[in-house]
Amino acid sequence: MNNTVSVEKKEIYDSRSGIAARVSGGNGDKWSQSLQSVFELALESQGPERTARLLEKLADQLRAAPHGVNTPYLNTIPPEQQAPFPGDREIERRIKSYIRWNAMAMVVKANSTTNVGGHISTFASSATLYEVAFNHFLRGRTENFPGDIVYFQGHAAPGMYARAFLEGRLDERHLQNFRQELAEGGGLSSYPHPYLMPDFWQFPTVSMGLGPIMSLYQARFNRYLQARGLMNWKDEPKVWAFLGDGECDEVDTLGAITLGARENLDNLIWVINCNLQRLDGPVRGNGKIIQELEGLFRGAGWNVIKVIWGTDWDDLFARDKSGLLLKRMEECVDGDFQKYTVEPGSYTRKHFFGKYPELLELVNHLSDEQISKLLRGGHDARKMYAAYKAAVEHKGQPTVILAKTVKGYGLGEAGEGKNISHQQKKMNEKELREFRERFKIPISDDVIAETPFFRPPPDSPEIKYLLERRKTLGGFLPERKVTAPPLDVPKLDAFAEFFKGSVTEASTTMAFVRLLTILLRHKGVSRNVVPIIPDEARTFGLDALFKDIGIYSSKGQLYEPVDSKSLLYYHEAKDGQILEEGITESGSMASFIAAATSYATHGVPMVPFYIYYSMFGPQRVGDLFWLAGDIRAKGFLLGATAGRTTLNGEGLQHQDGHSLLHAATIPTCLPYDPAFAYELAVIIADGLRRMYAEGEEIFYYLSLYNENYAMPPMPGGVEDGILKGLYKFKPGPEILGKGRADLPVGQDAQQRVPDIKAHIFGSGPIINSALKAQEILAERYGVSADVWSATSYKLLRTDAIRCQRWNMLHPTQPPKKSYLEELLAKEQGTFVAVSDNIRTVPDQIAPWVPGGLFTLGTDGFGRSDTRAQLRRFFEIDAESTVIATLYALAEKGQIERQVVEKAIKDLGVNPEKIQPQIV
Numbered sequence: 001m002n003n004t005v006s007v008e009k010k011e012i013y014d015s016r017s018g019i020a021a022r023v024s025g026g027n028g029d030k031w032s033q034s035l036q037s038v039f040e041l042a043l044e045s046q047g048p049e050r051t052a053r054l055l056e057k058l059a060d061q062l063r064a065a066p067h068g069v070n071t072p073y074l075n076t077i078p079p080e081q082q083a084p085f086p087g088d089r090e091i092e093r094r095i096k097s098y099i100r101w102n103a104m105a106m107v108v109k110a111n112s113t114t115n116v117g118g119h120i121s122t123f124a125s126s127a128t129l130y131e132v133a134f135n136h137f138l139r140g141r142t143e144n145f146p147g148d149i150v151y152f153q154g155h156a157a158p159g160m161y162a163r164a165f166l167e168g169r170l171d172e173r174h175l176q177n178f179r180q181e182l183a184e185g186g187g188l189s190s191y192p193h194p195y196l197m198p199d200f201w202q203f204p205t206v207s208m209g210l211g212p213i214m215s216l217y218q219a220r221f222n223r224y225l226q227a228r229g230l231m232n233w234k235d236e237p238k239v240w241a242f243l244g245d246g247e248c249d250e251v252d253t254l255g256a257i258t259l260g261a262r263e264n265l266d267n268l269i270w271v272i273n274c275n276l277q278r279l280d281g282p283v284r285g286n287g288k289i290i291q292e293l294e295g296l297f298r299g300a301g302w303n304v305i306k307v308i309w310g311t312d313w314d315d316l317f318a319r320d321k322s323g324l325l326l327k328r329m330e331e332c333v334d335g336d337f338q339k340y341t342v343e344p345g346s347y348t349r350k351h352f353f354g355k356y357p358e359l360l361e362l363v364n365h366l367s368d369e370q371i372s373k374l375l376r377g378g379h380d381a382r383k384m385y386a387a388y389k390a391a392v393e394h395k396g397q398p399t400v401i402l403a404k405t406v407k408g409y410g411l412g413e414a415g416e417g418k419n420i421s422h423q424q425k426k427m428n429e430k431e432l433r434e435f436r437e438r439f440k441i442p443i444s445d446d447v448i449a450e451t452p453f454f455r456p457p458p459d460s461p462e463i464k465y466l467l468e469r470r471k472t473l474g475g476f477l478p479e480r481k482v483t484a485p486p487l488d489v490p491k492l493d494a495f496a497e498f499f500k501g502s503v504t505e506a507s508t509t510m511a512f513v514r515l516l517t518i519l520l521r522h523k524g525v526s527r528n529v530v531p532i533i534p535d536e537a538r539t540f541g542l543d544a545l546f547k548d549i550g551i552y553s554s555k556g557q558l559y560e561p562v563d564s565k566s567l568l569y570y571h572e573a574k575d576g577q578i579l580e581e582g583i584t585e586s587g588s589m590a591s592f593i594a595a596a597t598s599y600a601t602h603g604v605p606m607v608p609f610y611i612y613y614s615m616f617g618p619q620r621v622g623d624l625f626w627l628a629g630d631i632r633a634k635g636f637l638l639g640a641t642a643g644r645t646t647l648n649g650e651g652l653q654h655q656d657g658h659s660l661l662h663a664a665t666i667p668t669c670l671p672y673d674p675a676f677a678y679e680l681a682v683i684i685a686d687g688l689r690r691m692y693a694e695g696e697e698i699f700y701y702l703s704l705y706n707e708n709y710a711m712p713p714m715p716g717g718v719e720d721g722i723l724k725g726l727y728k729f730k731p732g733p734e735i736l737g738k739g740r741a742d743l744p745v746g747q748d749a750q751q752r753v754p755d756i757k758a759h760i761f762g763s764g765p766i767i768n769s770a771l772k773a774q775e776i777l778a779e780r781y782g783v784s785a786d787v788w789s790a791t792s793y794k795l796l797r798t799d800a801i802r803c804q805r806w807n808m809l810h811p812t813q814p815p816k817k818s819y820l821e822e823l824l825a826k827e828q829g830t831f832v833a834v835s836d837n838i839r840t841v842p843d844q845i846a847p848w849v850p851g852g853l854f855t856l857g858t859d860g861f862g863r864s865d866t867r868a869q870l871r872r873f874f875e876i877d878a879e880s881t882v883i884a885t886l887y888a889l890a891e892k893g894q895i896e897r898q899v900v901e902k903a904i905k906d907l908g909v910n911p912e913k914i915q916p917q918i919v
């Protein structure tokens with residue numbers, strides 16, 4: 001049998017082109033009938049098990065063969081199965097040409113007077129992909145339908161603007177100010193940025209790879225909303241993502257595609273613009289990107305539709321009975337195909353067809369010019385229509401369309417198919433004329449050098465056609481509309497239990513879990529809460545929620561969980577509320593973003609709480625954090641197990657001391673570092689109010705820690721300070737008498753200097769270092785130190801900068817004072833800050849602290865050890881805080897330097913210990 005299989009395999013491969021050609025020529029049925037009868041014969045004579053083994057063996061050999069999981073380098077949809085194109089091709093072509101022209105003109109104009117950049121070639125290659133989709137498939141939002149969700153390729157933005165111009169949504173001034181957003185009257189953002197154009201763009205895509213991963217999780221989130229009854233679509237929206245072939249090298253693009261098949265996301269369609277080029281040159285000069293992607297997607301369980309060749313090639317394939325045409329296609333690598341684009345038709349005749357006499361003959365009837373114009377599939381509206389139609393009708397799997405195109409299509413000498421194509425931003429007059437002629441743009445010679453925009457009048461057949469198409473499809477796209485109703489968020493008293501404090505020790509993570517439980521029972525928000533976890537629920541104590549609210553699974557729970565008898569069993573359910581993402585921080589962030597923008601995308605406000613190991617937050621998926629700002633995400637990110645010393649034992653890779661700084665860089669993010677349960681409650685309650693009752697488009701980042709300690713009751717009147725970033729938590733003792741601070745330890749406190757005053761800002765669990773230092777300073781050194789809780793250095797800084805700037809620009813008016821300045825103006829003394837984060841976190845406010853701020857922090861790499869050891873190592877424990885405070889006082893001449901030296905000795909700190917900072 002082995003022999004037979006090899007013979008079959010050899011025949012199949014030797015004549016593969018022939019088979020493929022015959023299949024595409026319409027003889028496929030005969031082949032499948034023959035194979036079917038062989039299969040039935042085998043079943044009869046060998047029985048099912050042996051037949052299955054034989055088939056499996058055959059499949060293995062096929063997989064190991066040069067093509068692997070690929071199909072031949074042909075269109076997936078043969079011409080005879082192609083759905084007919086229903087549109088008016090002539091009008092659509094003219095519309096597309098005008099859009100092409102305006103998209104090009106925007107960039108050329110912008111760069112003729114300024115150097116602001118822009119891209120022509122990406123859209124030039126994808127114009128047909130978009131136009132067919134806009135005229136026939138992409139559905140806008142209507143009263144009863146939320147609209148399809150579309151991720152546009154970032155560098156194709158000029159094409160979307162140019163279309164909106166024809167649609168009458170943008171005017172000439174907008175186009176004129178492309179990439180000049182600060183120009184009078186505003187301009188258009190370089191790429192899709194909802195932050196900058198909140199009525200237009202929905203999804204930022206320009207950082208390669210983020211569009212793809214967001215679209216995957218968005219498609220899954222749509223199913224989640226439906227499963228939980230939060231949306232009820234008769235007609236499910238599709239999620240479309242237009243991507244680049246170079247973009248597929250990003251791990252974010254391909255790293256999660258199995259989710260699509262696993263979740264049967266037939267609501268998801270990816271359109272990959274395979275122009276074979278990226279920025280510097282070919283994507284796979286020595287291979288074939290389309291085949292590589294096909295293999296990957298097929299392997300991952302997707303429906304793959306290749307659109308390689310245009311209609312012109314159908315006739316050539318049909319006439320080629322030898323299979324040589326396909327063989328020649330398969331011999332060529334992408335570098336060759338790029339060359340055929342750049343060179344004239346005579347070159348292609350000689351080097352491509354000329355390899356085999358039969359092929360030369362096949363194109364005898366074509367002139368060189370006709371050969372050079374043989375279209376690739378992605379430039380053929382009929383082929384693209386058929387592909388889209390097949391994609392929207394496909395059931396059970398997501399679809400990827402691999403459309404072959406030419407980068408810079410239509411630019412001719414200016415950059416068509418050239419390696420410099422991506423960067424081409426200028427066109428000279430000759431190139432402009434050629435472009436005009438090629439696409440028949442009615443612009444006269446005398447103005448062409450100015451690259452004027454062209455828009456036919458509103459009653460022209462083109463504009464009427466275009467508007468009618470969009471009306472039929474439900475409205476314009478892209479368009480961002482916020483229609484979500486406010487939520488009835490809990491008032492502060494819903495969290496009253498946190499304000500009483502507790503002697504039972506708890507961590508802020510435990511407090512958060514308790515708080516989440518309260519929200520899950522609050523009638524105003526319970527259904528909208530979306531807990532998101534990347535396989536770390538047990539670490540944070542969130543497994544307590546498994547049973548109550550369930551883990552979302554589109555398949556429900558097909559098995560009996562091993563822990564079914566326990567109270568907290570692993571409970572998966574079709575309407576589960578938790579998104580348990582497994583080990584994918586990028587995927588979890590993509591889910592967070594889908595939930596965090598549901599207020600705008602679906603008109604349903606969702607409240608995501610994404611809790612994760614803080615070290616694997618912005619440090620790992622920082623670009624998605626940044627995107628969360630741009631996309632106007634609302635929700636809570638919770639960096640748990642935070643703190644370079646609080647997370648003991650785990651060592652260098654796990655101990656986070658800088659996420660707060662990352663978070664501080666995102667303009668719409670409010671980072672908080674709460675120390676106590678009541679602070680957490682005040683911050684979250686206010687966040688809910690601001691985002692979901694008042695409609696602010698901001699999000700929160702909170703550090704959560706895993707150290708247990710007694711949670712104190714909330715002092716009176718501190719809510720405002722908690723939210724603004726700083727308040728006095730515990731004043732230092734009043735120290736009487738006129739003694740000297742350099743007196744030996746144990747001497748009568750009455751004799752110590754009363755007016756040596758210090759202030760220690762502490763955050764997170766390190767506030768406990770500050771509190772202990774407060775005691776030591778008072779008892780042993782006669783220094784009274786007030787302890788403050790610093791909940792957000794970023795917010796203090798932003799407010800201070802705002803006032804400083806106003807004062808600078810209004811120099812003769814009475815100066816404004818920031819919250820921080822007003823607060824500290826009432827205080828005397830020396831200021832010290834201690835944190836489980838790097839010093840740069842507290843240093844953010846240093847310029848506004850009277851007399852400066854002396855900071856202690858955890859700069860350097862973490863270590864595996866106990867908290868006590870780590871805090872001594874990084875010099876943020878109570879003893880180190882005492883020494884730092886005394887030193888800061890000595891620096892100001894308020895105490896003798898010998899006092900500091902003595903304290904170092906008394907408190908057992910080794911002055912020669914290794915320094916944690918490195919360079």
Ligand SMILES: Cc1ncc(C[n+]2csc(CCOP(=O)(O)OP(=O)(O)O)c2C)c(N)n1
Binds near residue numbers: 155244277407
């Ligand atoms: C994460 C990221 N890295 C790099 C870039 C810079 N960049 C912009 S476009 C581009 C090439 C895009 O090629 P491809 O995806 O093939 O798109 P095409 O323009 O060819 O359609 C690069 C490298 C980026 N935008 N994002």
Ligand SMILES: [Mg+2]
Binds near residue numbers: 244245246277283407
């Ligand atoms: Mg490309």
